[in-house]
Amino acid sequence: MDVTENMVRDVCTDAVFERGERYLAEGRVHEIHRVDATVTAVVSGSRQYDVRVDLAADGFAPWCDCPYDGPGTCKHVVAVLLRCVDDRPPDEGDRLDAALNGADADELRAFLREELVTDADLSDRFLAHAGGSTRRSVNELRTSIDRRFEETNPEYDVVFEPVDFTQWFDLANEYRKQEQYRSAMIVYRGLIESLDDNMERVDGAYDHFSSAFRRALDGYVDCVVATERDADTVTDAVAFLDERATSGTPFLAEHFERAAAELREKVGEQSCE
Template sequence: MNVDKDTIRDRTTDTVFERGQKYRKEGRIQQVDRFDDLVTAAVRGSKLYDVTIEFGGRSLDTKCTCPYDGSGDCKHVVAVLLEIADGPPQDESERVEGVLDEVSADDLREFVRKALTDNPELREQFLAQFGDDHRSVEEYREEIAQLFEQHADPSVYDAIDFSRFFEIAEQYRDRDRYLAAATVYRAVFEEVDEKYKWVDGAYDHYAKTIQRAIDGYADCILATDPTPEEFDTYAGVLEARATTDLALNSEQFWRALDDLEERYNG
């Protein structure tokens, strides 16, 4: 977890870097946690924003739920990176591994069962990893719609975190359950596109979310080696989004459809 001030400065603008320094000095960073190479934190701005930083070799992946739509990292991410540069937080994974080595199978099963009872999101990830069925597009879309409703004031200004849905899709893909993964991706791009008229900030975040979901959907559809009839059905999903009445992102969907057809016929 090697990051220094010069690296942080290079990842953003001078103005944002200075604001990040100020935020850190003002003690706005809360709830810093590290597990392996993943650091999460909450930073207090006009509201509390969630920051996620993942270290991978020489790469650095940062995310924040704030509406920042400028160049490079936002001030909340900068503040947390500066905190890490000053001294990485303790890695909780070591404690967890130590306990896992000691706990009995029965106690672990009881704990997991209770956690799954109390946490619907964790339960869904568990079923995606180990179960045989999956939820419908409509069910996933309803969850995403609820996120928009929770963030609307009356418009949505900040970047809603959809990472949970992408993680579920990846779990399905890891098990070669491509249609289940495609269901999740489809729900994301359909509902985000549907709610795009609510968005009044963090436009780049939502455009990238749609594109990431489209790309995942296309990859999964092609991985199933569909018949021409099946392919027409799957491709029709993209065409339907491209021809909606509002059609704010129609060009993005038309490009995706052209690319999908080219890959299928190539």
């Protein structure tokens, strides 16, 4: 989990590295916290940017909500990583574990229930972890994702900065762990539809949005295949992909066509086994 300067250089350009060094020297890294290998921080730039890195992941799995769209990671992430080279924040994981171990079970259950009642996203993740299926429709999920687009840049109709889709990808992954593939499909489809509908508004961080779209599309296809070759599910999924290929964002059409062809091929291979 040790971070070296050379490791940081490997994930950014030389110019970005120098800017990150300057940001750190200027004291722009604030509110830095670490739990296990995950580090979060706020970095001051033209505004306050949220940064998250995983010190144990290959390439640090960086996230920043700035509009940087160049090669490698941004100067805000670099500043946080460089802070971890010489002055890594203390791990708060032990403190959390101690608090959990010392908590009364009934009080902890009551606290958790209260949080679940007031936080729909947390409730979704908890129920997914417990093996339950999703309570939300594709339209409901798409609406919540659309809202994130609106919140990113409320004064304009264009989106310059990345949107953090982590909570929905994490939710889909949790459903997949529990083999709730239909629920995962619903989450992925909500992501696909929202990204497709909003892609023409994007005017920055293109790689970020394209990567999220491809990830959601691949996840959707994988989950359709995993639904035990249910004929109706496959038929509906292919129809959805074909329809989006003709009616959605033009430059995404080839991705929908590829996904539909891949789905037909995978299902065909399974039927021959």
